[in-house]
Amino acid sequence: MQILAVSGSLREASFNTSLLREAVEAAPDGVELELWEGIGDLPLYDEDLEADVPESVRRLREDWAAADAILFATPEYNGSVPGGLKNAIDWASRPHIFRPDGAGAVSSHKLEAVLRDKPVAVVGTSTGQFGALWAQQDLKRILGIAGARVVGTEIPVARAHERFDANGRLLDGEVFAQLRLHLTTLASEAVAAPERVAA
Ligand code: FNR
DSSP, rough: EEEEEEEESSSTOOHHHHHHHHHHHOOOOTEEEEEEOGGGGGOOOOOOGGGGGGHHHHHHHHHHHSSEEEEEEOOOOBBBOOOOHHHHHOOOOOOOOOOEOOOOOTTOOEEEOTTTTTTTEEEEESTTTTTHHHHHHHHHHHHTTTTTTSSOOOOOOOGGGGBBTSSSBSHHHHHHHHHHHHHHHHHHHHHHSSHHOOO
């Protein structure tokens, strides 16, 4: 099973990207987690671009569509998700990709957004006391509105600057165990997702 890991932070030394690198290590057997970068390449959402979307948007849609599930890590910017992450979700929420229908018939395709029915989960960390909890709650709400199947609860990792070592490794075994459990739940939801059952 292939799960994409998408960080909402663009900065090189991001704690959220570090959290996802830990999730790569924490993935249970049979689950391959791959970091996906590309949020910073996307233009601001503009419906006029839908007629012939830029390559960066095409890549987003193809990669996210091909994944069995997606794990998002979000920082908190002013109490919510960073604009870049919201922008990526807006692009992924629009119906401009063809997929086989539930029966897998090649001749019968429907136009569908890549997030529709996609199993997704969220984690997040911030330097504040609440570990990007509001951002994670908003992210789950936004993903749900976009049609994704949101799995599990938030995993708020507070005071990020005290939770990772200089190499970006988690100092906290409990968070590592939470990541593993989270991924196990996400993977089992992906197996149970209707399109997987039908395939
Ligand atoms: C922040 N930060 C922050 N933290 C928080 O807990 N709640 C908040 O509302 C905000 N707001 C906020 C706005 C902006 C514009 C920035 C740049 C930062 C601090 C934030 O948690 C910290 O910079 C994290 O380190 C960001 O995550 P990454 O980049 O390390 O993954």
